[in-house]
Amino acid sequence: MRAARLLHMLLLLQNRGRMTTATLADALEVSRRTILRDVDAMTEAGLPVIVFHGPRGGIELGFDYRTRLTGLDADEAEAMGIILSATPPALTAIGRGDAADRARAKIWEAFPDQTRAAMDAARRRFPVRVAQAGTVPEREALARAVRERRIVRLDATGAARKVHPVALVMTPGGWLVRDGLSGDEIAEADWGDINISARRFDA
Known part of the structure; x- marks a missing residue:
């Protein structure tokens, strides 16, 4: 301990x-x-x-000391092996599935041989099978707007609404975009047409 x-x-x-x-x-x-x-x-x-x-x-x-020591306890190694078994659907949905696969491979290789062996055993014992629905252009566009802090106009009913998207939230009931202006979380069904401005907002 x-x-x-x-x-x-x-x-x-x-x-x-x-x-x-x-x-x-x-x-x-x-x-x-x-x-x-x-x-x-x-x-x-x-x-x-x-x-x-x-x-x-x-x-x-001191002395700019660095270590690559990345050992995990047995239970931590098992948990990490399962975590790294599959790409979460949320990442695929916002266009980061390939990046997640590359990151998982790099993280896996960063661990010592003994830890990787324990992680691999966990992956075989508790295989994770996740359905990947593929990317959705609207989610991917809003994810880009969140990263780049770009003003977005949503037009679901002909009454355009300007939002400052500060987060894209995955919930059991679907996706929400959080508006930094109002604090509202707007459901995907109410996004409608999405227009991403070249203008940025302050974080």
Whole structure:
């Protein structure tokens, strides 16, 4: 348990840079005193952990230290193997199915051999079969508008509505676009004709 926590802390510091004891304690769900004990253990193990005191203090890794250590516990490896078994339909629906397949392959190869073997066993034991409906032009267009923060005009009934699409939400009942202007979530059935402006809105 402690070894897994130390690895998690190492990856947090590597990816986020300097963090306070309180932030690390919240992220790892332990006390601040436990974090300080773990810092001592990492230092004794030869890791370049630096503690800064004062209002802008915190804990960080020194000397641009990086590790490719990506080990997972057995249950985590099983879960990850299942997660990486198939591309979620939502990604295919917004035109990111191919990108998801490439990302899954890269993530899979990033793990050590022993972890990949456990993940592969999980994939064989719990195969995931997901129906892919293919891309839908309207969803793909709105997804692009969300990424690029472009103003969109929806015209379902002849009364055009201008929206600032800040999110595209997949729900059990269908897709919704969240309007940053009104805060409304507009169902796919009410999108109608979609016109994406060259103009952008502020995030």
